[in-house]
Amino acid sequence: MFAVVQFPGSNDDRDLVYAMKSVLGADARLVWHKESALPPETRGVLLPGGFSYGDYLRAGSMAQFSPVMADVRRFADAGGFVLGICNGFQVLCESGLLPGALVPNRNLQFICDFVHLRVEQAAAPFTSRTRVGDVLRIPIKHRDGCYFASEDEFRSLEENGQIVLRYCDAKGQVTANANPNGAVGNTAGVRNRAGNVFGLMPHPEHAVEPALGGTDGIAILGSLIDALGGAR
Amino acid sequence: MTKRLEPTVDLALARDHGLTDGEYAHILELLGRTPSYSELGIFSVMWAEHCSYKSSKNHLKTLPTEAEHVLQGPGENAGAVAIGDGLAVIFKIESHNHPSFVEPKQGAATGVGGILRDIFTMGARPVASLDSIRFGPLEDPKHQFLLRGVVNGIGGYGNPVGVATVGGETFFHPCYAGNILVNAFNLGVVEADRIFLGSATGVGNPVIYAGSKTGRDGIHGASLLASAEFDETSEAKRPTVQCGDPFTEKCLIEACLELMKTDAIVGIQDMGAAGLTCSSFEMASRAGSGIEMDLDRVPQRETDMTPYELLLSESQERMLLVCSDGREAEVQAVFEKWDLDAAVVGRVTDDGRMRVRWHGETVVDIPVDPVAESAPVIDRPQREPVELRERQKLDLAATAPEDDPRAALEALLATPNLASKRWVYRQYDQLVQANTLIGPGGDAALVRVRRPDGELTDKAVALSVDCNPRWCWLDPFSGTVAAVAEATRNVACTGARPLALTNCLNFGNPEKPEIMWQFAEAVRGLAHAAEKLGTPIVSGNVSFYNETAGSAIYPTPTIAAVGLLDSCENYAASVFPEVGLAVVLLGETREELGGSEWLALRRGTEAGVPPSVDLDHELRLQGLLAAGVKNGWIRNAHDVADGGLAVALAECCFGSDGPGVGVHVTLDEALRPEVLLFGESTGRVVVGTSQPEELLAAARAAGVPASVLGETGGDRLRVDRPGGRAWIESPQADLYDLWSNAIPRRLEEAS
Numbered sequence: 001m002f003a004v005v006q007f008p009g010s011n012d013d014r015d016l017v018y019a020m021k022s023v024l025g026a027d028a029r030l031v032w033h034k035e036s037a038l039p040p041e042t043r044g045v046l047l048p049g050g051f052s053y054g055d056y057l058r059a060g061s062m063a064q065f066s067p068v069m070a071d072v073r074r075f076a077d078a079g080g081f082v083l084g085i086c087n088g089f090q091v092l093c094e095s096g097l098l099p100g101a102l103v104p105n106r107n108l109q110f111i112c113d114f115v116h117l118r119v120e121q122a123a124a125p126f127t128s129r130t131r132v133g134d135v136l137r138i139p140i141k142h143r144d145g146c147y148f149a150s151e152d153e154f155r156s157l158e159e160n161g162q163i164v165l166r167y168c169d170a171k172g173q174v175t176a177n178a179n180p181n182g183a184v185g186n187t188a189g190v191r192n193r194a195g196n197v198f199g200l201m202p203h204p205e206h207a208v209e210p211a212l213g214g215t216d217g218i219a220i221l222g223s224l225i226d227a228l229g230g231a232r
Numbered sequence: 233m234t235k236r237l238e239p240t241v242d243l244a245l246a247r248d249h250g251l252t253d254g255e256y257a258h259i260l261e262l263l264g265r266t267p268s269y270s271e272l273g274i275f276s277v278m279w280a281e282h283c284s285y286k287s288s289k290n291h292l293k294t295l296p297t298e299a300e301h302v303l304q305g306p307g308e309n310a311g312a313v314a315i316g317d318g319l320a321v322i323f324k325i326e327s328h329n330h331p332s333f334v335e336p337k338q339g340a341a342t343g344v345g346g347i348l349r350d351i352f353t354m355g356a357r358p359v360a361s362l363d364s365i366r367f368g369p370l371e372d373p374k375h376q377f378l379l380r381g382v383v384n385g386i387g388g389y390g391n392p393v394g395v396a397t398v399g400g401e402t403f404f405h406p407c408y409a410g411n412i413l414v415n416a417f418n419l420g421v422v423e424a425d426r427i428f429l430g431s432a433t434g435v436g437n438p439v440i441y442a443g444s445k446t447g448r449d450g451i452h453g454a455s456l457l458a459s460a461e462f463d464e465t466s467e468a469k470r471p472t473v474q475c476g477d478p479f480t481e482k483c484l485i486e487a488c489l490e491l492m493k494t495d496a497i498v499g500i501q502d503m504g505a506a507g508l509t510c511s512s513f514e515m516a517s518r519a520g521s522g523i524e525m526d527l528d529r530v531p532q533r534e535t536d537m538t539p540y541e542l543l544l545s546e547s548q549e550r551m552l553l554v555c556s557d558g559r560e561a562e563v564q565a566v567f568e569k570w571d572l573d574a575a576v577v578g579r580v581t582d583d584g585r586m587r588v589r590w591h592g593e594t595v596v597d598i599p600v601d602p603v604a605e606s607a608p609v610i611d612r613p614q615r616e617p618v619e620l621r622e623r624q625k626l627d628l629a630a631t632a633p634e635d636d637p638r639a640a641l642e643a644l645l646a647t648p649n650l651a652s653k654r655w656v657y658r659q660y661d662q663l664v665q666a667n668t669l670i671g672p673g674g675d676a677a678l679v680r681v682r683r684p685d686g687e688l689t690d691k692a693v694a695l696s697v698d699c700n701p702r703w704c705w706l707d708p709f710s711g712t713v714a715a716v717a718e719a720t721r722n723v724a725c726t727g728a729r730p731l732a733l734t735n736c737l738n739f740g741n742p743e744k745p746e747i748m749w750q751f752a753e754a755v756r757g758l759a760h761a762a763e764k765l766g767t768p769i770v771s772g773n774v775s776f777y778n779e780t781a782g783s784a785i786y787p788t789p790t791i792a793a794v795g796l797l798d799s800c801e802n803y804a805a806s807v808f809p810e811v812g813l814a815v816v817l818l819g820e821t822r823e824e825l826g827g828s829e830w831l832a833l834r835r836g837t838e839a840g841v842p843p844s845v846d847l848d849h850e851l852r853l854q855g856l857l858a859a860g861v862k863n864g865w866i867r868n869a870h871d872v873a874d875g876g877l878a879v880a881l882a883e884c885c886f887g888s889d890g891p892g893v894g895v896h897v898t899l900d901e902a903l904r905p906e907v908l909l910f911g912e913s914t915g916r917v918v919v920g921t922s923q924p925e926e927l928l929a930a931a932r933a934a935g936v937p938a939s940v941l942g943e944t945g946g947d948r949l950r951v952d953r954p955g956g957r958a959w960i961e962s963p964q965a966d967l968y969d970l971w972s973n974a975i976p977r978r979l980e981e982a983s
Contacts, residue, residue, distance in 0.1 A: 008570060009479050011394025014686055015666045022688070034569075051392035054479025107981070110387045110659045114889070141391070141661045206663045211800075213663075 047088025060090030089199030106182030125227030311770025336381025356420025368409030410780030450546025626840030712757030727861025740784025897942030
């Protein structure tokens with residue numbers, strides 16, 4: 001069972017359950033942030049997009065103190081798979097489960113648009129259905145999505161293969177023009193050193209149906225389902 | 233007990249509150265005594281134009297509001313229309329014009345917040361928003377600031393609450409230089425038998441206040457800000473604008489919808505204009521009951537608030553509920569789960585009076601009905617503007633013909649009104665809730681319908697909001713008829729069947745007979761078109777006093793249409809989906825140029841009569857579109873509107889993120905080039921089809937004129953005149969650049 005943590009202000013929470021359950025056939029359900037522990041049958045944790053606590057302080061900074069997050073941290077430390085999308089990525093960075101930080105977009109505007117992503121790491125549990133160099137078309141929708149890490153930190157992320165996705169053009173070229181928000185190194189998605197925690201600004205749950213902008217998001221959500229041995 | 237320092241109530245104070253001498257005399261007569269300060273405040277907001285509709289009521293009652301599928305017409309928080317399978321859609325459009333001019337970000341944000349509350353109040357989850365926003369010239373730095381602020385406000389509120397903004401319109405014209413318009417629309421979905429109304433029934437039932445605490449913000453927003461003209465002191469009214477908190481609204485939506493799954497709620501209403509006062513009076517009035525309330529129990533965010541302030545505050549994100557006696561704890565538990573305040577502030581009574589206590593003292597004791605229902609109704613004088621006939625004169629023979637159609641097309645595509653609005657809608661979440669089949673930029677938005685539990689249905693609703701204010705200025709009756717025709721036609725272009733309308737009537741000062749004449753003519757046009765097209769008006773809003781220093785906006789009756797697609801397996805977007813399609817024009821081009829964008833841009837004049845509208849043709853055309861889309865003959869459909877056929881063809885080519893598919897057409901009618909290319913005759917749609925024979929046969933059978941213009945393909949837009957010579961031949965990439973970058977360039981944000 002995938003636990004989709006519902007914070008106050010989460011707003012892609014139900015969309016993520018819909019994508020995992022109704023489209024991809026996995027077992028997924030909402031878990032209220034005030035729960036003291038994840039349900040025992042939890043096999044993967046998903047932190048959804050939205051504006052937890054309104055994001056009035058730094059995006060994601062309040063949600064790290066929600067009661068259930070202590071158990072999410074234990075789950076991750078024990079090697080459990082944790083995926084954070086958009087606000088979920090921000091929460092993971094603020095919680096220290098992922099390195100770096102997400103700051104306001106370079107143009108200081110909210111941006112909702114489809115972007116192209118180049119796969120940099122094709123491996124279980126999050127990108128096993130892809131190959132390095134694949135180009136995915138997935139939407140972003142965020143105001144604070146500019147990934148930042150200090151020069152030294154970023155170099156070590158690259159050396160350790162922690163940069164999983166980069167913004168690119170339709171042909172897969174990682175260019176300044178293809179960078180929507182000013183992220184360092186065009187970074188769109190990052191994993192932790194151990195590889196069991198992954199955060200990304202684009203929304204794979206909003207790219208799972210042909211009628212709604214394509215199905216490239218399945219490459220990511222489907223990889224996670226595969227890593228847990230199928231839908232259940 | 234602390235003694236309040238309150239002003240003495242007299243005629244002078246009543247005048248300061250915007251009440252007329254006659255209205256004040258009426259209050260004295262009603263009460264048989266001098267009102268208290270709080271009571272005066274209540275009368276002033278409840279009888280202000282914004283809440284009482286005193287100038288418009290007489291006219292609005294002529295609108296068609298009923299049909300078999302209408303579950304709730306005007307009078308409640310929003311309208312409700314059945315869409316089958318036990319589901320209904322709830323929708324409404326509302327203005328937030330004055331606040332947005334004074335403080336664009338918060339003004340627009342709270343406009344979005346207010347309309348969302350009108351929808352979820354009725355038990356529906358809000359699923360899609362549209363916004364119709366109008367500014368002065370984009371070259372004016374002040375209006376660049378206002379545009380940025382309004383867009384930031386709409387996104388800054390709509391994005392966090394998790395409701396997709398799927399369409400709208402953005403328009404620039406000098407007539408809005410002193411009064412911008414921000415009209416916000418929302419639609420929600422609900423089980424048809426689970427619609428909640430704002431009614432305070434059940435003597436002894438508790439009255440519960442829920443949501444944000446009350447502060448001193450927005451006092452007299454409805455009366456002083458929305459119900460008077462602007463002048464040089466308007467900036468000082470900034471404190472009457474409220475501040476929005478979308479996070480609280482999001483929690484409030486979830487808490488209310490959770491609560492509505494139980495049967496604890498008897499009635500519910502949001503606290504919008506005139507706050508606690510308006511909501512409690514309306515709830516009691518609808519039920520024919522009374523309410524007694526203790527202001528000391530109202531959650532407050534500031535200290536030492538007076539009863540006057542507590543009653544008139546327009547603090548946002550607040551709801552008033554009546555629940556069944558004994559269910560208070562259950563209600564409070566849900567709000568507590570979402571960390572929201574909820575407090576029992578009073579009880580429903582049966583004596584038809586509003587009694588309000590504060591610090592043990594009765595500060596308000598007045599009958600409900602005379603305040604809520606017997607507000608003055610004014611039959612304001614009307615007069616056709618003397619210069620109207622002059623305006624309508626247009627001598628086509630004396631108008632120089634277009635000698636450079638390509639330059640004209642390029643100029644039109646680069647005007648902010650016709651250019652891509654991607655700069656605007658890119659700042660809105662268009663995707664959340666995973667329903668958006670067609671988002672902003674098309675003729676209408678198309679949104680899948682889910683049941684309240686999240687399960688998808690086959691249905692989709694189509695939404696469009698439209699008004700051509702230039703046409704309404706030249707002829708408010710036919711301009712409004714055209715707006716209804718265009719909104720419903722846009723909906724029909726997706727393949728949907730138009731169901732019903734909502735409207736936001738933006739006008740100048742109704743105390744001026746010329747403005748009142750415009751209003752009456754527009755309402756007459758609205759009634760006529762709605763009746764004829766079978767699309768009743770189920771909700772709406774009137775915004776008067778859009779006037780600064782004596783200069784009024786053009787009449788702007790914004791019309792939003794909602795349509796239903798029973799199966800979203802087949803639907804049509806605006807853009808040519810592929811090469812090799814036959815391009816067909818449905819409808820006829822007539823010798824019409826009055827009020828056109830071409831005339832304004834290329835000849836610098838706004839004159840003539842607007843193009844005629846044949847509503848019988850419109851019905852046939854809309855029926856043909858529905859059938860053609862359903863049968864797969866129509867692959868895309870795009871309404872011919874501002875800028876005429878040449879602009880419509882160019883727009884059909886533009887992809888969502890690139891120049892798209894080219895097109896080659898031949899226009900062989902014996903009309904002047906500017907009429908043929910840029911005339912704005914109504915009732916026309918450009919469609920792409922792979923089965924032209926079937927489509928033409930169906931059009932003949934339906935009595936809709938149809939002609940094959942050409943074929944999609946190539947990398948340019950080419951429009952030939954008879955004999956093969958090109959009127960226009962432009963690389964698609966060049967046109968796309970002009971069109972897509974026009975607004976960013978003016979804002980100096982082009983990439």
